[in-house]
Amino acid sequence: MRKQLRYSKNGNTLKSPSENQLMDTFIPPVLGLAKLGKLRFDGVDMSPIWQYLTGRFAKDSSDAAALMDMCLIDQMHDNAERGLVFQEHALTMCRLYQLPAQSSNAKLRVLAFAAAGNISANTPIEFLIEDSDITMYVVYVVPGMPMPPLPEHDLAFVLASECEESREVFRELERILSDWEKPIINLPSAIPQVGREALYKILEPISSILIPPTIRADKSTLDRVSVSELELSLILTEGGLPLIIRPFDSHAGHGLAKIDDRFELAEYLSLRMENDFFISRFIDYRSVDGLFRKYRIAVIEGKAYPSHMGISDNWMIHYVNAGMLESEEKRTEEEQFMNNFEDDFGRRHSEAISKMADLLNLEYFGIDCGETLDGKLLIFEADNALVVHNMDQPEIFPYKARHMKRVFHEFRDMMLRRVNSK
Numbered sequence: 435m436r437k438q439l440r441y442s443k444n445g446n447t448l449k450s451p452s453e454n455q456l457m458d459t460f461i462p463p464v465l466g467l468a469k470l471g472k473l474r475f476d477g478v479d480m481s482p483i484w485q486y487l488t489g490r491f492a493k494d495s496s497d498a499a500a501l502m503d504m505c506l507i508d509q510m511h512d513n514a515e516r517g518l519v520f521q522e523h524a525l526t527m528c529r530l531y532q533l534p535a536q537s538s539n540a541k542l543r544v545l546a547f548a549a550a551g552n553i554s555a556n557t558p559i560e561f562l563i564e565d566s567d568i569t570m571y572v573v574y575v576v577p578g579m580p581m582p583p584l585p586e587h588d589l590a591f592v593l594a595s596e597c598e599e600s601r602e603v604f605r606e607l608e609r610i611l612s613d614w615e616k617p618i619i620n621l622p623s624a625i626p627q628v629g630r631e632a633l634y635k636i637l638e639p640i641s642s643i644l645i646p647p648t649i650r651a652d653k654s655t656l657d658r659v660s661v662s663e664l665e666l667s668l669i670l671t672e673g674g675l676p677l678i679i680r681p682f683d684s685h686a687g688h689g690l691a692k693i694d695d696r697f698e699l700a701e702y703l704s705l706r707m708e709n710d711f712f713i714s715r716f717i718d719y720r721s722v723d724g725l726f727r728k729y730r731i732a733v734i735e736g737k738a739y740p741s742h743m744g745i746s747d748n749w750m751i752h753y754v755n756a757g758m759l760e761s762e763e764k765r766t767e768e769e770q771f772m773n774n775f776e777d778d779f780g781r782r783h784s785e786a787i788s789k790m791a792d793l794l795n796l797e798y799f800g801i802d803c804g805e806t807l808d809g810k811l812l813i814f815e816a817d818n819a820l821v822v823h824n825m826d827q828p829e830i831f832p833y834k835a836r837h838m839k840r841v842f843h844e845f846r847d848m849m850l851r852r853v854n855s856k
Contacts (some may be wrong), residue, residue, distance in 0.1 A: 595819035
């Protein structure tokens with residue numbers, strides 16, 4: 435019988451439990467984000483699954499895995515507040531869960547360190563390893579609490595994403611992983627570098643990349659700007675209108691707006707309850723045809739792979755609202771982008787992305803970006819938690835599956851290389 439490793443709260447020493455302890459250990463499996471997310475993406479009625487999970491919990495109030503899946507379903511139906519209550523309760527009972535490999539013989543066992551929080555709080559790794567020969571164990575790191583007994587594994591992967599709530603998690607992980615015996619993907623010390631303020635400072639030396647400075651400003655300071663009591667240039671390098679504003683630590687376009695003048699700024703602030711915001715200079719990245727194009731790129735060991743391309747007449751592009759589903763012309767252009775990536779977009783920006791990966795020191799992350807008329811790579815965001823998936827309908831997007839499967843294959847190979855290099 436294989437032995438299981440356990441972290442000792444008295445230090446970073448790993449201890450092996452006895453065989454009896456191991457036999458008594460059960461790691462509850464969850465349905466997880468990829469399976470539930472695909473159902474939601476396809477518009478499937480999830481009430482039968484909800485009833486199944488609530489029934490499980492009604493029969494067994496220690497069924498933490500049911501609560502974790504209920505948390506995901508609630509978030510997918512815009513009920514995050516209740517969902518996170520389910521998660522909090524689940525984590526008081528159990529902080530270690532598993533997603534078993536889909537094949538009968540697992541080739542790789544990944545121990546993933548996650549942070550409590552909403553879906554964006556962690557790398558959505560499940561989409562990358564779905565239907566694979568990888569077993570994943572997910573342990574939630576709660577600062578101040580010792581690690582639970584951990585399973586034997588081949589590789590550790592830090593999933594927690596950059597946000598204010600994860601700062602203590604990263605500090606805890608730096609302590610825990612300081613002398614870890616297994617390979618580690620995405621060191622906790624490196625992830626904060628993709629934060630909106632830090633990223634500009636790190637990438638500024640790369641001349642082929644354009645990324646405007648981003649700063650954090652409180653509401654009272656911005657109120658002064660809106661009534662001309664304070665010059666924007668005094669708080670923001672390259673300050674000037676128009677600017678982009680969003681609430682501090684927000685994601686997925688929540689509260690994101692383009693501000694053209696101080697009157698719009700005053701109106702925006704009057705409607706927001708938050709006290710702190712990120713602001714940056716707006717870059718007009720329209721192509722010669724007047725349309726905006728936004729690209730999502732997966733970066734694996736410094737090499738770029740296409741994930742998707744959104745085309746819109748609106749500067750704020752989200753793939754789901756860019757009209758890709760309705761426009762065959764847009765899908766044809768996206769297909770050409772993906773098919774020709776290595777000889778076109780990927781070739782033009784390979785050096786910039788490689789340098790970016792070297793500076794960030796992350797084995798895996800995603801980029802949301804555009805391209806300026808003078809050929810620079812315009813970085814909107816770099817994040818270890820961007821969603822890279824293969825959920826799009828194959829009958830409408832027949833060209834996508836082979837590209838996404840390649841990303842998943844390269845992702846798996848990257849982890850295997852790390853294991854075999856030890």
